Amino acid sequence: MKIRPATDADRDAIWNIFREIVAAGDTYALDPAISREDALAYWFAPPTHTYVAEIDRGSVGEADSFPGMASSSPTANPNHLTVGTYIVRPNQPGGGSHVANAAFMMTTSARGQGIGRAMAEHCLSEAHRLGFRAMQFNYVISTNIAAIRLWQDLGFEIVGTLPDAFRHPDKGFVDVYVMYRSLIDK
């Protein structure tokens, strides 16, 4: 697997992943009907840094190990499959710009292989390299157990709880967490 800065050639692959995640509607507070244009504008909005995770097509054996991916997530390099994408950016402008925010999306069919953790570690490293002093997630939905466990394992703490702040498509109103970790002396 390789994680690298995204280019314009990755836009189709990113949109495919974005669309899949947003349509599921259980991990992000985003309009499930968001347009491709709005989604990519959000994901690439300056001063956002955008990355993709890709794997060798050969490493998955048959393309149908990841159903639909061979066609649904074309990449700039036909030997690669784009399996995830993340962004890192200042969480606030001005006096809050030393704190990074990040967001991650991974195609469902590639889960359970450590790709999420690899992207998270890459992101922390990039945020540190870019000079951020801390990282904050503003909106971690409390039912997203896998993500919360990963962030806690990587040193994030729940620093705030927003009661009933997300309307889950199956579970109704659920809490949302704010998570935070320092990047100083990392």
Next chain:
Amino acid sequence: MKIRPATDADRDAIWNIFREIVAAGDTYALDPAISREDALAYWFAPPTHTYVAEIDRGSVGEADSFPGMASSSPTANPNHLTVGTYIVRPNQPGGGSHVANAAFMMTTSARGQGIGRAMAEHCLSEAHRLGFRAMQFNYVISTNIAAIRLWQDLGFEIVGTLPDAFRHPDKGFVDVYVMYRSLIDK
């Protein structure tokens, strides 16, 4: 004092207040050098609801009771002075859109007269009317004591603390609070 929805005729007055608040740099994480265009785009961005608070020019006796305001904050009605502005909007799209976010700005020279509280109460009423179930402030700087006291007095609780998340122009890195209150059964 009157609080009412803002119109295009209020843009100059809003920009004057916005510029004053952002230049001080101690209450908002916004670029102090933000342009008029970007500031007004932010303050009026759909689906934001924007309001202004204005007072009778006569009620302040001499115009110089509020130094600079007679010229710096012209309003659509020359008998009025615009002393504050606030916005209310969904804090998140999609599954988070039932929670309101709000932001307030008031010209320094009009403080201590209950205008902030009147705007806050108006805002809570409007958010309730618009169907929001809760209101969240994402970024209340811990040194902004007057604001914190007002929100607590109006039923908000500190539900999260972001360590050192704001670089204060005089005090260095200071904590930031996330504040929240329900609007159900209000």
